[in-house]
Amino acid sequence: xxxxxxxxxxxxxxxxxxxxxxxxxxxxxxxxxxxxxxxxxxxxxxxxxxxxxxxxxxxxxxxxxxxxxxxxxxxxxxxxxxxxxxxxxxxxxxxxxxxxxxxxxxxxxxxxxxxxxxxxxxxxxxxxxxxxxxxxxxxxxxxxxxxxxxxxxxxxxx
Numbered sequence: 673x674x675x676x677x678x679x680x681x682x683x684x685x686x687x688x689x690x691x692x693x694x695x696x697x698x699x700x701x702x703x704x705x706x707x708x709x710x711x712x713x714x715x716x717x718x719x720x721x722x723x724x725x726x727x728x729x730x731x732x733x734x735x736x737x738x739x740x741x742x743x744x745x746x747x748x749x750x751x752x753x754x755x756x757x758x759x760x761x762x763x764x765x766x767x768x769x770x771x772x773x774x775x776x777x778x779x780x781x782x783x784x785x786x787x788x789x790x791x792x793x794x795x796x797x798x799x800x801x802x803x804x805x806x807x808x809x810x811x812x813x814x815x816x817x818x819x820x821x822x823x824x825x826x827x828x829x830x
Contacts, residue, residue, distance in 0.1 A: 701727050701728060701731045702731065705730055705734075708763070710762075711759070711762075714758070714759045714762065715727075715759065718752060721820060721822070722752070722818060722820055723818065723819040723821075724752065724756060724797065724816060724818060725816045725818075728814075729760065729795055729814060729816065730763050730764060732793065732814050733760065733764045733766050736792060737765070738766050738792040738793040739765060739766055739767065740767050740768075740769065740790055740791050740792055740793075741760060741764075741766045741767070741768050741769070741791065741792065741794075742768070742769040742770070742771050742785075742789060742791040742794045742795065743756060743757065743769070743795050744771040744781065744782055744795070745771075745772075745797040745798060746797070746798045749818060750770070750772055753770045754770070757770065766792075766793075769786075769789050769791060773785070781794065781796050781813060783811040791811070792812060794811055794812070794813045794814070795813075795814045795816060796813055796814070796815050797816045797818050798817070798818055
C-alpha cells in the first residue's frame with residue numbers, strides 16, 4: 673500500500689557504530705602515594721570533611737622535582753597550612769613557604785611574591801579566578817578547590 677501512495681518506508685538499521693574519543697589518563701597518582709600508610713595517617717590528622725587533595729599535591733611536586741613550594745590559602749584555611757607543610761616536607765624533597773598575606777579572599781594568585789621567594793610551584797587553595805598560565809610569568813600553579821562536606825541533616829535538627 674505505501675508504494676501506491678508514493679510513500680517510501682525505510683527501516684532503520686538496528687546496528688549503529690559508536691564513536692568515542694580514546695581515554696588517556698595523563699597523570700594518574702601512583703599507588704605508592706595513594707596507599708602510603710604514613711602519608712594517609714598524616715592526612716587523617718586534617719579535618720575529615722575537608723579535601724585538600726594532598727595526594728595530588730605530593731604527586732605534582734614529585735613530577736616537577738620542585739625544591740621550593742608555596743602554599744597560598746584564604747584566612748579560613750590558614751590554620752591547616754603548617755600541617756600541610758609538614759606533610760609536603762616529609763614526603764618530598766621540597767621546602768615550603770606559606771603565603772599568609774592574602775586576607776581579603778581566596779581569589780587572586782600571588783605569583784609575584786612566589787617568584788620573589790624563588791618558588792617553583794605555587795599551590796593555590798580555595799576558589800580562584802584561574803589566571804591563565806601564560807600570565808603568571810612562567811610560575812607553575814596547582815589549583816586546589818578545597819571541597820568541604822557539610823552534613824546538612826545535622827544543621828536541620830531542632
